[in-house]
Structure formats: structure tokens, C-alpha cells
Amino acid sequence: MKITVVTGNRHKADEVASFFSGIAEIEHLDLDLPEIRDENVGTVAREKARAAWEQIGRPLIVDDTGFFITALNGFPGATAAYVMKTIGNPGILKLMEDQVDRSAYFETAIAYASEEGIRVFTGRIDGSILGAPRGEGGFGYDPIFSYEGRSLAEMLLAEKSVVSHRGRALAAFRDWFVSGI
Numbered sequence: 001m002k003i004t005v006v007t008g009n010r011h012k013a014d015e016v017a018s019f020f021s022g023i024a025e026i027e028h029l030d031l032d033l034p035e036i037r038d039e040n041v042g043t044v045a046r047e048k049a050r051a052a053w054e055q056i057g058r059p060l061i062v063d064d065t066g067f068f069i070t071a072l073n074g075f076p077g078a079t080a081a082y083v084m085k086t087i088g089n090p091g092i093l094k095l096m097e098d099q100v101d102r103s104a105y106f107e108t109a110i111a112y113a114s115e116e117g118i119r120v121f122t123g124r125i126d127g128s129i130l131g132a133p134r135g136e137g138g139f140g141y142d143p144i145f146s147y148e149g150r151s152l153a154e155m156l157l158a159e160k161s162v163v164s165h166r167g168r169a170l171a172a173f174r175d176w177f178v179s180g181i
């Protein structure tokens, strides 16, 4: 069984591939997909999956991830990719300089499209924003997000996958997927 991961983000594809080793063959494909604007990662992922299915018509998954900071009223939320490209982690740390409430969370929706339609699985991780980046691993906001005393960038990929938003969404998908094989 082969599943195509449709994403422009190589790190996401790597995390999915490592999660499925031994269960399914994962292929990475970067398609130019229209991304709708919506606060709900599940809605965005479902629409991306529908568009990707129309283009390639074989089993695929897409991932949409949001990053929500409580003190900033949920910013950057669904605009996490744009904010990473523009102000990045230094900009977020600056916005958070005097904030006492450091809580934040990631939420990922994994949408799986096949002949039978589209299924969406979500996962979330709650943690806090550090004062300065830590760690060399991971990607995106990982160096500034702390979970139980370590930044996500200080974890090995396998460790991150056990606790992360993406790992939890993928675990829910995997449980459903293997029950149908």
C-alpha cells in the first residue's frame, strides 16, 4: 500500500514517513494546491485533500497545522506559515517579551483521501513559549515551543512524534487505517 503525502514542507513529509515505516510506503509530492482561509485546520485540510485528490486520484494525505498563542488571542493560528515566512521566531519572541501568560498550542489536521472519500484526524499539543530559542532539531516554531521542560527542537524526531500535534493526529489515522487493512 502506497500513500502520497502532498505537502510543500519536506519536514512534514519526513515526520509522516518515519511514522509509517513498516506499515505503508510513503511518497512525497509537492503540488500547487489552493489553500482556503479558515480558522479551523480540519476544514482547511479537508479542502486541500479534495483538491489534491482531483489532481492525482490516488490515496493521499495532507496536513494543515495551526499555532495558537493565548496571550496573542490565538495569533498566528491558521496563518502560521505566513507568519513564519515574515516575522519568524524572532518576531514571535519580540511580541511575547512582556507577556506573563506563555501558553500556546499546535493543532494538526491530517486529511486522508481515497476512493471512499475523505477522513480527517486531529491532534494537539499544549505547551509554552520560551524566552529564547533552544535546540537544533525539528523545524518551524519547534525551537521556541516548550513541552514538559524541553523544546520540540531538543527532541529526536521519534520523541517529538510521541507527544506532538502531528504525531497524535497520525496515530489516530494509523489506528483507523490498520483496522481496515
Ligand SMILES: O=P(O)(O)OP(=O)(O)OP(=O)(O)OC[C@H]1O[C@@H](n2cnc3c(O)ncnc32)[C@H](O)[C@@H]1O
Residues within 6 Å of the ligand: 006, 007, 008, 009, 012, 063, 064, 065, 066, 067, 080, 081, 082, 084, 138, 139, 140, 141, 142, 152, 164, 166
Ligand atoms: O505545503 P503545506 O503542507 O501546506 O506546508 P506548510 O509548511 O505551508 O504548512 P502549514 O500551512 O500547515 O503551515 C504551518 C506552519 O507552521 C509551522 N509548523 C508546522 N508544523 C510544525 C511543527 O511540527 N513544529 C513547528 N512548526 C510547525 C511551519 O512553519 C509551517 O510553515
